[in-house]
Amino acid sequence: MGSATADPWKPLATSFFRRPAEDVATDLLGRYLVREIDGRRRTVRIVETEAYLGARDRASHAWNGRRTQRNASLYLPSGHAYVYFIYGLHHCFNVVTRGADEEGSAVLIRAGEPIAGEAEMIAARGIEGAVRPGQVAGGPARLCQVLAIDRTLDGALLRPSALYLTRGEAVVADLVAAGPRIGIAYAGEAATWPLRFAVRGNPHVSRPRL
DNA sequence: CGGAAGATCCACT
DNA sequence: GTGGATCTTCCGA
Numbered sequence: 001m002g003s004a005t006a007d008p009w010k011p012l013a014t015s016f017f018r019r020p021a022e023d024v025a026t027d028l029l030g031r032y033l034v035r036e037i038d039g040r041r042r043t044v045r046i047v048e049t050e051a052y053l054g055a056r057d058r059a060s061h062a063w064n065g066r067r068t069q070r071n072a073s074l075y076l077p078s079g080h081a082y083v084y085f086i087y088g089l090h091h092c093f094n095v096v097t098r099g100a101d102e103e104g105s106a107v108l109i110r111a112g113e114p115i116a117g118e119a120e121m122i123a124a125r126g127i128e129g130a131v132r133p134g135q136v137a138g139g140p141a142r143l144c145q146v147l148a149i150d151r152t153l154d155g156a157l158l159r160p161s162a163l164y165l166t167r168g169e170a171v172v173a174d175l176v177a178a179g180p181r182i183g184i185a186y187a188g189e190a191a192t193w194p195l196r197f198a199v200r201g202n203p204h205v206s207r208p209r210l
Numbered sequence: 211c212g213g214a215a216g217a218t219c220c221a222c223t
Numbered sequence: 224g225t226g227g228a229t230c231t232t233c234c235g236a
Contacts, residue, residue, distance in 0.1 A: 050217070052217075059217070060217090061217080084217085086216055086217070086218065087215095087216060087218050087219080088216090089218075089219075090218050090219075092217060092218085094217085108217060110217090139218070139219070140217070140218075141218050141219065142218090142219080181217070182217070182218090183216085183217050183218070184217060186215090186216090187217095206218095
């Protein structure tokens with residue numbers, strides 16, 4: 001199409017993530033998340049994110065400056081992965097954002113739309129028959145399952161290798177919906193902050209829909 | 211050292 | 224809409 005159209009497969013520079021988590025969370029919508037396994041690629045287009053603001057955010061694992069063995073990766077420089085295990089079953093994948101300026105801030109990747117390798121993703125989910133949108137990578141744990149993201153990737157730098165992000169197809173501001181984050185009712189006032197973002201009307205977004 | 215909670219998902223009603 | 228699964232991690236005693 002247009003000659004000025006950027007290559008959607010060009011990796012995002014580390015500087016992309018060196019901004020407040022809220023900005024990164026909205027700007028990540030539409031970008032590609034690429035997972036390479038044995039030379040094969042699985043790719044999703046990110047359609048839903050949440051920002052976690054670090055020490056001042058009661059919903060954040062870095063709330064009040066908490067540092068533990070589990071959340072150590074939250075304190076790595078911008079552009080690293082923070083992967084944790086939750087509920088005894090699931091993994092969740094975050095990108096560390098601002099680094100030294102605002103330690104512990106990150107963006108949770110909540111849902112993606114399959115772009116490449118969808119058959120492998122469906123196999124990884126163990127689902128059969130008619131697959132509906134959102135059933136594949138709609139939800140942070142499902143997304144990790146289909147991309148085989150686990151704690152072996154915790155602390156990894158997100159550059160072209162096993163797991164990285166590319167320019168993808170960015171979303172205009174009018175198509176970004178915002179609302180309160182999911183599963184953090186314990187977080188007091190922070191539970192009401194509109195830090196969940198999704199591509200408006202996209203069927204691959206997790207529930208409850210924004 | 212024990213208890214409780216958890217940035218979820220699925221099956222069932 | 225609700226409850227159970229499942230186990231690591233963390234914190235208080």
